[in-house]
Amino acid sequence: QVQLVESGGGLVQAGGSLRLSCVASGRTFSTYTMGWFRQAPGKEREFVAARTWGGSTYYTDSVKGRFTIARDNAKNTVYLQMASLKPEDTAVYYCAARPPYYSGSYSASDGYPNWGQGTQVTVSS
Numbered sequence: 001q002v003q004l005v006e007s008g009g010g011l012v013q014a015g016g017s018l019r020l021s022c023v024a025s026g027r028t029f030s031t032y033t034m035g036w037f038r039q040a041p042g043k044e045r046e047f048v049a050a051r052t053w054g055g056s057t058y059y060t061d062s063v064k065g066r067f068t069i070a071r072d073n074a075k076n077t078v079y080l081q082m083a084s085l086k087p088e089d090t091a092v093y094y095c096a097a098r099p100p101y102y103s104g105s106y107s108a109s110d111g112y113p114n115w116g117q118g119t120q121v122t123v124s125s
Contacts, residue, residue, distance in 0.1 A: 002026045002097045002114040009093060009119030012085055016123075020080040022095030022116055033098040034071060034078040035112055038091035038121075047107035048093070049080060058106045063089075085123045092118040 008020040022034070035050035049069040050058045057069055068081040078095065096112035104111050 004116035
């Protein structure tokens with residue numbers, strides 16, 4: 001099983017930027033789809049972004065044009081670059097890994113068997 005550790009969360013003012021990192025263990029990292037999800041207080045976990053091993057990317061509508069997902073296979077790391085942050089982006093952000101044999105929507109959390117512990121992002125007004 002892939003182990004994931006997120007970092008980079010913190011407090012930032014609205015309009016600012018932040019970059020989250022997720023370090024993955026295991027030699028099969030490059031074959032996995034990597035995703036980011038978030039959960040705000042009192043709300044369900046929602047899909048944010050994903051990147052396949054082949055380089056295809058997917059974003060939820062609310063972050064398109066503001067967030068970018070990228071990966072560095074040499075460092076076994078996936079990033080979420082967040083810009084133009086809004087207070088509604090405040091949430092715990094989770095990194096997740098999806099094996100290549102899974103099917104279905106990349107936005108479905110049940111398709112990702114591997115999860116990090118989460119990192120808090122707080123955006124002030």
